[in-house]
Amino acid sequence: MKLTSRGRYAVTALVDLARFDNINPVSLRDISLRQGISLDYLEQIFSKLKKNEIVKSIRGTQGGYVLNKNPNDIKLTNIFHAVDEKVKTVQCKKESKKGCNGKATKCITHNLWDELEVHINTFFENKSLKDLLNNNKETRV
Amino acid sequence: MKLTSRGRYAVTALVDLARFDNINPVSLRDISLRQGISLDYLEQIFSKLKKNEIVKSIRGTQGGYVLNKNPNDIKLTNIFHAVDEKVKTVQCKKESKKGCNGKATKCITHNLWDELEVHINTFFENKSLKDLLNNNKETRV
DNA sequence: CTAATCTTGACCATTTTAGTCAGGTATGTA
């Protein structure tokens, strides 16, 4: 079970963005430099974030990205969903033949994986960008 | 974030094993047939489970595998650890240059990933094979 | 006009995954 760097970068970049977008739009170049993430890769990621209406873009010189919602309303769930970082612990479809089985015996660990998925998703649903900003201030020292 | 099938199979196979090992050792062939997991793959998995003293093997005709501990003492953590299914949400090492940064600014989402890792591991540490056996009875109908 | 930005899509090397295959070795039973 691991997080992809795409998901990690998305969150990191948004936290960075949230800290600076009060005055001007923030360019990916700046985020790239500050967070050490490849510019080209950031572009891919922000393209998805934009499609999912998490950020807005402003083109041209002095352009960049701005949050499209209140940091309080951007949950980790939303971010991960936007960049296709999905939590997938259950392999079996409802009535699929493969993974879970179409046999008489039900998939004996199905409930477990379901529970796990809920457990993880709960964490993501309760965590907002705002929380991360606060959390970061606290530990900045 | 997804579970590998190796981890999933390991747990599934052990639940199956736990249900039948009261009388005789259980052969991988049986587990393979009942759970629809490739025999060759199961052998790889059980080799690791054995090294980690989660199961014992009995060779020869009528042989097979037996649990090496009380189902109550086999936590998901132990199983996943045995088959190298690791929970890895944090990329950055303590003082590494890559991932987390050696810069003045600390990795701004470090705490978050740490929290997430703890959250998931807690789930695994609190879940034993025994729980799964009970859970399965309840839902068998 | 031109530099700074966003925009889009193709491409690719590496690693991981999820196995398969081909041989063994040990042992209970007939």
Next chain:
DNA sequence: TACATACCTGACTAAAATGGTCAAGATTAG
């Protein structure tokens, strides 16, 4: 003793996912 049933081990591999890079535009402030 023969032999079938298991376990045991290591090498191999196809396919997918990952983590990017690269190239070529389109917009717009100054």
